[in-house]
Amino acid sequence: AATGFIDAGSIGLDVELQRVDLFFFEYIFPQLLQRTDGFITGGGRITGDFSYPIFDMDLRFDEGLMVIPRFNLRYTDFQGPVKVDRDGIHLQDMTFRDGTGGSATVAGSVLFNEYRFFSFDLEGDLDEVLIMNQDRAEDLPFYGQIWGSGTLSLTGPTDIAVLFSQNAVTKASSELFIPVTEEEFAFDEGFIVFADSAGNIPDFSALSYRRNLLSQR
Numbered sequence: 001a002a003t004g005f006i007d008a009g010s011i012g013l014d015v016e017l018q019r020v021d022l023f024f025f026e027y028i029f030p031q032l033l034q035r036t037d038g039f040i041t042g043g044g045r046i047t048g049d050f051s052y053p054i055f056d057m058d059l060r061f062d063e064g065l066m067v068i069p070r071f072n073l074r075y076t077d078f079q080g081p082v083k084v085d086r087d088g089i090h091l092q093d094m095t096f097r098d099g100t101g102g103s104a105t106v107a108g109s110v111l112f113n114e115y116r117f118f119s120f121d122l123e124g125d126l127d128e129v130l131i132m133n134q135d136r137a138e139d140l141p142f143y144g145q146i147w148g149s150g151t152l153s154l155t156g157p158t159d160i161a162v163l164f165s166q167n168a169v170t171k172a173s174s175e176l177f178i179p180v181t182e183e184e185f186a187f188d189e190g191f192i193v194f195a196d197s198a199g200n201i202p203d204f205s206a207l208s209y210r211r212n213l214l215s216q217r
Contacts, residue, residue, distance in 0.1 A: 009054060016043040021066060028118070029158065038064030038078055048086075052115060057084040061094065069141070072133040088112045091122070098179050102129035102147060102204055108154075120161050122154045142178045147171035 017040060024066035027035040044057030064078025087112035097103050108122035126149050134143040150168035154161055 005203050009016040010049050011046055014043075015046060017041055017059065021059070025066070032068060032070070032158065033066055034069040035067040036065065038062060040082070042082075045085070054086045055084040056086075057086060058082075064096065066096075071131070073130060083131060086112075100128075100130050100131040100147070103127050103131045117157050119157045120154045124152050124154070125152060126152060126168075132176075137177075144174070145172045146175040146176060148174075163209070 007162045008078045019039045019041060022036045022040065024040045026033050039062060040059045040061055040104070042057060042059035044055065044059075046053055046055055046057075048054035056145045057081045058078070061082055062079050065074070065076045066078065067074050075096045075098055078094060079108050081092045082088040082094070084094065090107045090109045091106055093102065096106070104124050104126045106122055106124040108120070111119045111121055113119055128149050131148045132144060132146040134140060134145075137143045148165075148168050148170055151164060151166060152165040154163050156162050
């Protein structure tokens with residue numbers, strides 16, 4: 001239930017969420033997620049206007065499920081507290097499972113960046129979590145089944161996010177295949193980037209984004 005008013009484009013809502021399904025995540029991240037289930041509870045306040053809503057919400061995720069088709073992944077049992085403010089969605093020790101016995105704890109933020117673009121600033125502790133489950137290359141530069149353990153970070157805009165770890169290890173049964181032929185070489189520059197001999201990687205800071213993701217497309 002929500003009470004408030006609309007006045008010249010402004011928002012003033014007090015919100016109490018008894019149970020809200022998570023289907024809307026598929027619209028926030030349409031290129032990443034194919035399906036989301038679960039629900040959130042909690043409440044707070046929404047102010048600002050429709051082009052720049054300002055949140056002050058304390059929520060909880062339960063029974064969450066996310067399907068990531070690009071890597072054929074299905075994560076379940078998402079649960080944990082979440083804070084939403086004017087800067088983004090902040091996960092506070094969110095836990096989930098991968099369906100093969102692996103589990104993880106994730107903390108950090110999905111940032112709004114003043115609604116110009118979404119970006120990640122997340123850290124996770126993985127315990128033999130399945131992070132790739134593809135049996136063919138298709139549009140990927142590599143494929144296979146990979147389980148990972150260790151501390152990982154995921155940072156940057158959603159379309160060029162960087163996954164990094166200094167202590168990650170793979171499960172012994174993991175397999176990685178990189179198809180290379182004389183006729184062609186499948187390479188997705190949006191997913192995999194090679195550093196030069198000095199360890200430098202390309203600078204993506206010059207990429208431009210829409211001024212506001214909530215503006216009419």
